[in-house]
Amino acid sequence: MIILIDVGIFAGPSSKEPPVAQLGTELKGYGVSVIGTRTSRPEVTGPDRLTDVLPRRFADVRQASMSLGARLSDEDQTPQSMTDASPAKWHLAHTSWFFEVLLLEQFVTDYVAFNAHYNYLFNSYYETIGDRHPRHVRGLLTRPSAEEVRAYRAHIDAAMTAFMAAAVDLDNADEIANLITLGLAHEEQHQELLLTDILHLFSHNSLSPAFQPYRPIPAGKAPNIEWLEFTGGVGEIGFDGDGFAFDNEGPRHQVMLRDYRLASRLVTAGEYLEFMRDGGYRRPEFWMSDGWATVQAQGWSAPLYWQERDGDWHEMGLSGLRELNSQAPVAHVSYYEADAFARWAGKRLPTEAEWEVAGQKQGVTGNFQDSGLLRPRPTEAGPGLQQMFGDVWEWTSSAYSAYPGFRPVTGAVGEYNGKFMSNQMVLKGGSCVTPEGHIRPSYRNFFYPHMRWQFMGLRLAEDK
Amino acid sequence: MIILIDVGIFAGPSSKEPPVAQLGTELKGYGVSVIGTRTSRPEVTGPDRLTDVLPRRFADVRQASMSLGARLSDEDQTPQSMTDASPAKWHLAHTSWFFEVLLLEQFVTDYVAFNAHYNYLFNSYYETIGDRHPRHVRGLLTRPSAEEVRAYRAHIDAAMTAFMAAAVDLDNADEIANLITLGLAHEEQHQELLLTDILHLFSHNSLSPAFQPYRPIPAGKAPNIEWLEFTGGVGEIGFDGDGFAFDNEGPRHQVMLRDYRLASRLVTAGEYLEFMRDGGYRRPEFWMSDGWATVQAQGWSAPLYWQERDGDWHEMGLSGLRELNSQAPVAHVSYYEADAFARWAGKRLPTEAEWEVAGQKQGVTGNFQDSGLLRPRPTEAGPGLQQMFGDVWEWTSSAYSAYPGFRPVTGAVGEYNGKFMSNQMVLKGGSCVTPEGHIRPSYRNFFYPHMRWQFMGLRLAEDK
């Protein structure tokens, strides 16, 4: 049984292959080692990917997930701290389920599921694939055990490796390669979520558990904000390059922009403290109506994970509860808070198009998961835009909706992005827990405006 | 005490004055009389408005509100059927409060409030004006009585009439005139809401009370949909004409459009029935994720106000419960339902820009409140776009957000529109309960995507 499904992902021919990332070097001075190592992105196309780059990428990405899990006890991997989060174990299983159900079961004749129950347990939200374990009780799945999930992963790894070797000669090898590429991007997204979900879980524990030891970095001082001008007119956004992108990043299209300015760096925790001390959370004039209602209902008075102890602010992070670094970017603020801060500052948030047009000219470098720091860090002085990638996702003022001409594909993969195009806002640029190489200027992340558990912050913008 | 506040509404100089609307003529053949009569719009500018057009407009608009209230008993005017709705009596008082607090108390020396408690009771959502009666218990205000509210209105009418005459010589007469114009537009919005809120209230009563007697119209048959093409490129949307517009309608700005097509008419109730019969409410593939969750949580299986009785569909309306007219536009569907219908039909909703660019070329005529029908009616065959204005508000796929360069004004009036720019969707074109003359192509209505109690429907669009 060899079935072709139209996966509708954006991948064109290309021969260029970026150099292997110099992982671990960037923060070497800080004594920071890296999590896993990655080979280059397989931005090649064509069936031959299946015998060369893709198997190496597959092994790397799959191993990176295991490395994250290896820092957690099996107990750590089990509970779920809220419906929006998932257990670490579930992330590890679900990313394997993706390959099993969308690749192996589709393309491998006589493939037998590793466990007949897993399709029910580890389907996330694909209505077309069938019923599934309710999302809000994923944390009650003490069985299968983490050990069984690891066995599941090993089984899928072996089956996929064999499948890739065999698939190279198939007529639809290119489509299969595209779908595997999608599966790897999907797994990288879940690597990020695993980290943000573990942080959320640990934040409920008064022991303030640490995912990893705390690694000090040199005291930095955020430079003054510079205002970088961008001339309006017809711009272009959306993906159309070689290599992989998600369906929601296209089609590339023209947008009309006015002249605008972007701040040279992210807003810092210290600046956010000023907003707080100026009554930011008590003054409705800064807030969207829905935001103000949320502040009242939730009793918000600081970013998520901030705690005041004896007059000093601390922040819970992946290395436990630490004194707040006022020079580092503020993180874990909702859209409402980001927007209110901007209004307080007399500025505004950038639109997605403003951000992306500026971001297209920047190299996609920054403080990603691979640096191993796993928290935002103060920028260093320098010319031009800083921190466009990594550190924290940047809230834009743009609602997440379809680009002109966007059409989700038919079938299960069509549910990947399209059905979430209501009520959410776009964030750009990745964060300190985004896997290096995962992100692009056209990348569209999206969350509800009240959400805070991702590494979310902001950059200011203004009209010229 | 004469204080100038910067009201920031869009009103420029103009000498053109549209002819007096031929009210009541349009539907004369159906024996429909009109609610109230209106003079022309005071689209003139300058201080002289205060002695000429504006007093007449003021009297007309204020009288139109009273005419709506006159069809209701004092008991009808008292309760509130949900937090989103308000009692009729409250609408009548709040619109007077607007003039009292934003005009008389600002500009009239020694003005004494009609009742010192009313500012607390009848402030809607202006945080900067102070505390107010909680929104969700507006329906518990049996005092002041409807009779007292009418006395309040008479008092405000007299005070405003005297004030307009006196204000013409003030330095800030033009700004005052702008603010009065805003107050009248505000009151017209509440006239529409009064009708939709009364319908919602009556829909909870098994007696199916009628706001007005049922008036039959000739059986019509909706013509086939024609697909009208629009060529892409740089378009312009937003208000910049003479006369009044709300702040959120500007600035006028360029937008980039692809080629697109709009359906010549609104989707009918009969077409929506086909969607239902094809399992529309049971098939997740048509729905946004949030929409599907809403369908499940609310148990939706038809538009609001539809009831199946003995196999026949009926609809509750302002003339009571009547058999469904399959040829009339479907109304009272949420954004989720409109979007799902479009997906089922293989089409999509138009963006706000697509709608507005097309709508700018149409005359603003249609089935408005002034026709007295107070329900959508089948369109007649004809060339070009039909039903762009009136009948039902048309959901667009555009989230309600600020136009480039938009800045809400400082002060209370700045809360009018800007603070709602999150989580809501734009609707265009007005409805059968919108006062005639109230609407413009640039008019931006906005509601949450789950809301259904307004007269909301849809027009299909597609890419070329």
Place this chain on the structure above:
Amino acid sequence: MIILIDVGIFAGPSSKEPPVAQLGTELKGYGVSVIGTRTSRPEVTGPDRLTDVLPRRFADVRQASMSLGARLSDEDQTPQSMTDASPAKWHLAHTSWFFEVLLLEQFVTDYVAFNAHYNYLFNSYYETIGDRHPRHVRGLLTRPSAEEVRAYRAHIDAAMTAFMAAAVDLDNADEIANLITLGLAHEEQHQELLLTDILHLFSHNSLSPAFQPYRPIPAGKAPNIEWLEFTGGVGEIGFDGDGFAFDNEGPRHQVMLRDYRLASRLVTAGEYLEFMRDGGYRRPEFWMSDGWATVQAQGWSAPLYWQERDGDWHEMGLSGLRELNSQAPVAHVSYYEADAFARWAGKRLPTEAEWEVAGQKQGVTGNFQDSGLLRPRPTEAGPGLQQMFGDVWEWTSSAYSAYPGFRPVTGAVGEYNGKFMSNQMVLKGGSCVTPEGHIRPSYRNFFYPHMRWQFMGLRLAEDK
């Protein structure tokens, strides 16, 4: 059609008839006039009641309801401030529905309902009678109007008057008389509820509307509490006398009591203030676990209707917002608060049996609705138990459950009391809004322990 239903109410033969109550005399010195006048209780039995006492009682009770309604505008009678309360208009209609559905439709051949919709609209909770308008939206019934409800009442009054005259010769005349007696007791219960529900409604209005003008009473000082001893052993509680009682008051049965003491009077507002000032609402050690959770969830810090203004406590009552009378009994406290107060005071609440055994020896006199004061008043010094009847309902520590041998009757009337025998607590003695003559020592009122909107207070008890 003459159908006999077994109404199962407790009514035995008796010839004694209490003297006509000297209404209005009790508080005459205070310039207080009375609401309505009542004839004596028809505690006679036998068919002849239908021609003599019962018609007069019927006319009196029905008129008393109208007198209460007459103090309210039609708007006042329309909304519903919470699910547990009902609109005044609904009380007036529902009490008529009771006679229509349980008497006229059962026993009068060819009786035609006044309005075919009313059975749906005005059934309260009788599952066996059929579907009904949902309780939480009773306040949305602007139609039928209060005027129509008055017409309904007049219709029922006339029909019942004719029916009583005709029924005297029927074989089941005695059962009919019993059922009418039940209907009148039912209507008196709703008279009390009408007053407590209006107070709750008015408490949401910052105008603090008054049901009636404020009538000052001489400043009194509550005497010191005396502890009255009762010797334990086998006691008897429950109704078995002549005349009417509700089914839940029987059977009369023996109970085993220990020696106990009751306080000579009710706890005063001033004493309750001491509890508050001693941190009563902040100290979990005084509270039931569920009570403490309720305090936290609801943010309780004082009895319902108490407001602190500039350091002075006020209380909203049926004569508007007035300064708190520290010498009057505390009212509008939940069971949890009553119980916590008693624990703070080192005492306890009495059981129902303790209260009733003591109450059986007291005359059923006190500050009832007929005094016209409509608020609790300070007791005067005197020997023995004071304030056992009237002023405020007294919380007991007894859960509301069936007496040994209790069996609800079959049919709709069987739903009257029995199905509420879970989760509620018994209160004894009536209140300042209970109609005079309505109450007995064996009377069992019952509410959930978190409820506060009735006139509820407490008397302390202790072991000997």
Place this chain on the structure above:
Amino acid sequence: MIILIDVGIFAGPSSKEPPVAQLGTELKGYGVSVIGTRTSRPEVTGPDRLTDVLPRRFADVRQASMSLGARLSDEDQTPQSMTDASPAKWHLAHTSWFFEVLLLEQFVTDYVAFNAHYNYLFNSYYETIGDRHPRHVRGLLTRPSAEEVRAYRAHIDAAMTAFMAAAVDLDNADEIANLITLGLAHEEQHQELLLTDILHLFSHNSLSPAFQPYRPIPAGKAPNIEWLEFTGGVGEIGFDGDGFAFDNEGPRHQVMLRDYRLASRLVTAGEYLEFMRDGGYRRPEFWMSDGWATVQAQGWSAPLYWQERDGDWHEMGLSGLRELNSQAPVAHVSYYEADAFARWAGKRLPTEAEWEVAGQKQGVTGNFQDSGLLRPRPTEAGPGLQQMFGDVWEWTSSAYSAYPGFRPVTGAVGEYNGKFMSNQMVLKGGSCVTPEGHIRPSYRNFFYPHMRWQFMGLRLAEDK
């Protein structure tokens, strides 16, 4: 530091010591082995308990908890399926916390807490001991690990063993022994809860995990119900014997009883199925008002853990999902369901006093946790009352409230039982997961009437 606290538990002098229970023998024929072994109850009193019986009892009870935990993976021990349930790991830690905080920290000079955080993490509900980890997020405590909890237990075991040896010479040795006895009874309660909570957790997993292998028992057929008569008059209930009882079981006191009858055995699953097939869950006439509302809101149509598959009923239990045994007692029904069943059957539930007076004459034998079956089993024919102890807790019609003269002690232990005396109903007799020897006729278990996750069933009663 040796501090005496008044523990206020009921323990008097006694020299009788029951024989060692013949564990494992009862069900030997079924191949059922037992969980743990128990020595006799230390129903002796006096300081010498501390050197003899109590250390052995302590070791046994503590080991029994460990044996339960040993059947679960560390992951199984971590999550919490609802607020009313706790993680297995938490049960194991909390029961150790009890000894640490109420014994070791009170009586041992210079005792240093095992971990300073544990008092916060493992306090259940003792307000007087201080703040504590919120109950509803106990399942998020992945740290401390199950391994650390086991180390904690070992530490406490050693410290307590040393403490008992040292305490025998103290002046307050008897009070200490009483408090240890309380701690052991407390731990046995948590052993039962651990099992019911694990079942609830596993019931959310479509893999239907089993706590232990399924052990078949001979097919039995429940005998016909016999009605056993009890003559009314003055009875006595409550504890006054030698040995231990909880404070809420006393004081022993007289009660007045009418003649009554009790069914000879528990209601079976098959009989409950008849109720279901007769529309039990669709007919409001059988239900308390609150019960009917719960049925509607929760969509109940069968006992908790029952599932219909292809027309056959199955039940999830501690040995996984198995076909329903119609001859075994029905379990996992709420008070509302038990009460409705009884009404449907034309009977009623017994009062606590009726049950206890009858139960006092029975030997406390039955199908307890120690049988190792861990599910209710069909009774065998025999004279007199069957199944009074073990199998399922029996709902009574008595609300849980204080016995006459009951006074909770001061201090933390006073919160053990007293503060739950509202809104809950009494259950008697223990269940198939109650540790053998834990129960007495006077034992008062209590749960809210909507709860179902304990092994709860019913026995019918009727008036003579």
